Amino acid sequence: MQSSTIPIWFFIGVLLTIYGALILGYGIFEFMTGHYANVELVHYHAPIWWGAVLLALGLFYDFKFRPTAK
């Protein structure tokens, strides 16, 4: 079985998925432990929602543009 060309959008999906998981994971860790980074507006929990947005976008692109066998 020969695999077809991987579209650029799939590469983007993989990257966003990894970044989303890393950043969301760190945000949850911060939230659970209360060890917040020394930055402004920390109470907005940017790593959680920004990480979630990246993860959702990444998973969407992974699924939508996944390489399929010819």
Added chain:
Amino acid sequence: MIPLLTTAAAHSAASLALFFQPSTSLAHLSTIDVLVIAVYFAMVLWIGFYLKQQANTSEEFFMAGREMTAWIAGLSFVSANLGSLELMGWAGSAYQYGILAAHWYWIGAIPAMLFLGLIMMPFYYVSKTHSVPGYLKLRFGESSRVLAAVSFGFMTILMSGVNMFAMAVVMKVVLGWDITFSILVSSLAVALYVTLGGLRSAIFNEVLQFVLIWAGALLVPILGMIQVGGWHNLQTKILLNYHNQDYTHMWRGMGHFADNPMGIHWTGIVFGLGFVISFGYWTTDFLVVQRVLAANSLRSAQMAPIIASVFKMAVPFIVILPGLLGLVLLTNSDGSIMHLVGENAMGPGLHSYNEVLPLLMVRYCGPGLLGLGITALIAGFMSGMAGNVSAFSAVWTYDIYQPHIKKNATDKHLVVVGRWATILGVLVSIGTAYLVMHAQGIMDYVQALFSFFIAPLLGTILAGMFWKRATSAGGFWGLLAGTVTSVSLYAWVKLEPSALSKVAFSPNAKDMAENMYRALWSFVVCVSVTFIVSMMTKPKSLAELSGLVYGQTPIPNEGPVPLYKNHWFWASIVIVVFFILNIIFW
């Protein structure tokens, strides 16, 4: 693939961490930040190796097989221009000049991009040229091609060096990384993936980098606007802190050179930037045009710049807005407003204009997000550099090597030459990076470069495309005279600063104004000389101009399409939004 990738990334992160030993810097990277950066490098190299199998012929290596969709070509088109200069330099310019810097994104880009897509693209595409100098060869002959190719190669390498310098400085300032280390790691990655996969690899990575730039940089203006309390509060606070200057209106202070922070008149913005420099860059600079030439059809080639223009209009949100936010949000440890300074005024405890974006990133981004922001800057640098070296490689191979060094080169040989030209381009860029460190300001320097080569090239291309009577001799001498004019004016002002009042028509004119008017002079001289020489020499026959000149080029009819696929429809929407934005921020 994902488990393999993350394993490789974790290994790279551990290796890279050995090199990261910051001394005095704005921020320190955590393990997760290093991991984010390492994943990015693993991804771009994965793309390069994956696409190597699709870069075997010269058409595949230099033109990406002309298989790109409108979206990919369009995003690549705008991303190739979105180097770290854009992110850092223009955020710094917005801090220095206010919202006037947004002119470079709107009037300085949008009309020209639409003109390229709607009017000029058919000529480039139908002629099947491999490069802009290649078009000049078809229209004006070999001498014009050589002049354009050599000047383009020179400019491209300088631009690449400027980009590299910008990236290395931000890494040094933000993270304390050694400049040489930053330059070597990033440039070698670019060299590897462009050498392997050619233009297709460069384009794929540019699209990836475009998404990454937004993912990494968008959070700063969002959080900044939340903290400052919205646009009107931002305007009020800027007025309170800097009551002598108008930083938040684009046209209101353009009536006189002395009424705005940039020291420029609206004629300079409209005609110098909005016409000569903008049209010169977006329609004749092969760095960006190459991306559109790789489109899979004329319709895609026409849609690509229009798609790009939509994203270009949005870029000020991640570049200009942070610069304005920096005016009110950046404070010293005692709570007073921090005042950033020019590169020449740097001293202990001071930060330069170009550091405004990194300073804001450090302000809002904790572990992971900071790594993403830094990766966005690195991605910006790499997309800009990949654009430069892939365009340099194509022009060197097609316009200098093949016609003048080895005329009977096989296709396989040209691909090998292209790969070596890519490596050579990177190496020369590295050397250039150290030269540009002594330039006064990054953006001023780049503007000067644009006016040297881009402005006269616009005159020559427009004369060639829209005037049948333009002759080969007219094209060559016009291009040469325009370039010499530009360099001469630059040298004149450098040697005798008071000459600025003559070049830019006002004693209150500043550097940016000088660049605009120098470009204008250069264009006028180019067109005038082209006209005079053409009228004195014999023109080509109409048959020879087929496919090259307006009125002599049958545009392929690709059949009727629904409204939502019509490029004129989308261009109309873009131009309406363009006017609305200018009115809102008038």
